[in-house]
Each structure stands twice: as C-alpha cells, then as structure tokens.
Amino acid sequence: MARPLRILVTAFGPFPGVPLNPSQRAAIDLLRLRRPAVSDVEITLEILPTRWDVLPRLDALLKRHRFDAVLLLGVAARRRQVCLETRAVNAVRDFPDAAGRHPPGRRILSQGLEALASTAPARAWVASLRRAGITTSASRDAGRYLCNAAYFHALGAAHGQARGKDVAPPVLFVHLPGRSGVPRGASRTGLARALSGLLVALVAQARRRNACGPGLPPSAREPRPDTAPA
Numbered sequence: 217m218a219r220p221l222r223i224l225v226t227a228f229g230p231f232p233g234v235p236l237n238p239s240q241r242a243a244i245d246l247l248r249l250r251r252p253a254v255s256d257v258e259i260t261l262e263i264l265p266t267r268w269d270v271l272p273r274l275d276a277l278l279k280r281h282r283f284d285a286v287l288l289l290g291v292a293a294r295r296r297q298v299c300l301e302t303r304a305v306n307a308v309r310d311f312p313d314a315a316g317r318h319p320p321g322r323r324i325l326s327q328g329l330e331a332l333a334s335t336a337p338a339r340a341w342v343a344s345l346r347r348a349g350i351t352t353s354a355s356r357d358a359g360r361y362l363c364n365a366a367y368f369h370a371l372g373a374a375h376g377q378a379r380g381k382d383v384a385p386p387v388l389f390v391h392l393p394g395r396s397g398v399p400r401g402a403s404r405t406g407l408a409r410a411l412s413g414l415l416v417a418l419v420a421q422a423r424r425r426n427a428c429g430p431g432l433p434p435s436a437r438e439p440r441p442d443t444a445p446a
Contacts, residue, residue, distance in 0.1 A: 221257045221422055224283040225415070226274075228290050228362065231266035231314045238397025239289040245408035246415060253416045266314040266362055271324075271369055278373040284422040285336075285386045286370050287415055290363035292391040297399050298345060298407075299355035299391040300338040304367035305331045309360035324368050332371040336386035336418060344417075348410040351399045358389055383428070386421045390414070 227243035230236060240263050247261055262277060264270050278286075292299065306328055308319045338354055345352040358364040367389040378384040390411070393399050398407050 221284045221419060221426070222281055223254075223257055223259045223415070223419060223422070224262060224277070224281070224286045225259060226262045226264055226286070226288045226366065228264050228266045229314065231362075232312060234291060234293060234395070237266070237291055238395070239291050239392055241404075242392055242397050242407060242411060243289050245404060246411040249408055249412045251412060251416060254419050257419055264362075264366065268313050268317055268319050268362065268365075269315075270362070271365060274366055274369055275373065278370060282377060283385065284426065285418040286374070286388070287411075287418055288363075288367055288370060288387070288389040289411075290366075290389065290391055291397055292359065292363070292393060293395055295391060295393040297351040297353055297393055298410075299353055299393075300342055300345075301334065301355050301358040301367060301389040301391060302338045303331050303333045303356055304358050304364050304371055304389070305360070306368060307360050308365065311361055313362065319365075324365050325372075328372075332368055332375065334388055335371065335374050335384040336388035336421065338388055341414065341417060344413070345410050348413065349406055350402050350410045355391065358391070363389065363391065383425050385425065386418050388414070388418065 225243055225247065227239040228237050229240060243261055243263070247259060260281070264274065306324050308322055308324060310318055310322070312318055342352050342354050358367050370387050374384040374387045398404055
C-alpha cells in the first residue's frame with residue numbers, strides 16, 4: 217500500500233515591525249478549510265520563528281520527512297497584493313531577526329547557485345487567484361530576509377530529491393500583503409479559500425509527479441487552483 221502524500225505548510229511568527237504575523241493566521245485559516253481532495257493527505261503545519269537560526273531546523277524537517285510538496289507563507293508589509301514568488305536568491309540583507317540577531321553572512325550558502333527557480337507553476341496560477349477575487353501577481357523578488365532564505369532552503373531540498381531526469385517536488389512561496397495579510401477588496405475567508413485552492417493544486421501536481429515515476433515529466437498542463445477537484 218502506497219504511503220499517503222506528505223505536504224508541509226509553513227508560516228512565520230512575529231518579527232521587528234510585525235508583532236502579529238498574518239501569515240500564521242492565514243495558514244491556520246486555510247487548514248481549517250480541509251477539502252475532500254486533500255482528505256487523504258498528511259499535512260504538517262510548521263510555524264517558524266522569525267530567526268536566522270531556524271534554517272537548520274527547517275533543513276532537518278525537510279530531510280526527515282521528504283515532503284511531496286511544500287507551501288510557504290510569509291508577509292511583505294509594503295506590498296499591496298498577494299505575490300507568488302517564482303524564485304529565491306542566494307543573498308541576505310543584514311537585518312536583525314526577532315531575537316535581535318543578525319545573519320552570519322551576506323549569502324545563504326557560501327557555495328551554490330545564485331538563484332533557484334520555483335518548482336511549482338507560480339505564473340500559471342496567478343490568473344486563477346485573480347478570478348477568485350484575490351489581487352495577485354508573480355514576483356521575482358522574495359526579498360533578502362528570512363522569507364527568501366527559507367524558500368531557498370526548501371527549493372534546495374526539493375532539487376536534492378530530483379535525481380537524473382526526475383522532477384523535483386513542487387515548492388511555492390506566497391507573500392501576503394500589508395499588515396493584515398489580506399489584499400484590498402478581499403476577506404479573510406476569501407483569502408483562505410484561495411489559498412486552499414492553491415494547496416489542492418499543489419497536491420494534484422505532487423500526485424501527478426509521483427504517478428509519472430523517475431525520468432518522466434508530469435503533464436504540461438498544470439492544475440489550476442480554482443478548477444482543482446474539491
């Protein structure tokens with residue numbers, strides 16, 4: 217009997233300037249809307265302290281469970297719409313974390329690629345969230361703080377699971393806007409439903425990846441969050 221799919225959802229705790237991180241609330245909201253399409257999926261929710269020393273903990277979690285898909289949530293207070301991040305960069309801005317500590321260097325990894333692309337079809341899913349009433353755009357800049365660093369580590373783990381021509385597990389980072397995390401014209405409930413649709417689409421992509429087997433790419437047509445079976 218095949219094991220159930222394992223999906224990781226992460227969000228962040230408070231950090232300087234954001235005493236209540238809306239990504240944590242959004243993650244809890246979306247997981248309360250469990251849908252039949254993911255009823256047989258093992259979903260792990262991890263609230264990450266907004267600290268530079270959390271990255272080894274994230275690495276250990278990813279290595280131990282070898283998740284089939286990862287959805288990371290964070291907040292970008294200066295943005296006005298939801299952003300699906302298409303890449304993470306191997307760079308750090310010298311900004312203190314929630315414990316007042318600064319990053320150990322200006323690069324996430326001293327050796328490695330300058331950037332890693334998302335393994336999920338971020339650009340293809342933007343229109344679907346817009347149709348759900350959520351102002352959304354694709355972004356090439358996940359920042360230089362812990363959101364970008366966690367994304368870079370998660371993508372590195374995903375690429376490490378791909379061998380030869382195998383396809384890496386889908387990993388996506390979603391930045392929520394402003395202090396509330398909810399874009400103008402939307403509600404918490406509407407945002408939770410849109411994120412839940414995104415989670416279902418990630419699960420569908422992970423199922424297809426696993427069904428294809430090593431060396432065989434998944435179908436070129438990716439599932440859309442608003443058309444994935446509920």
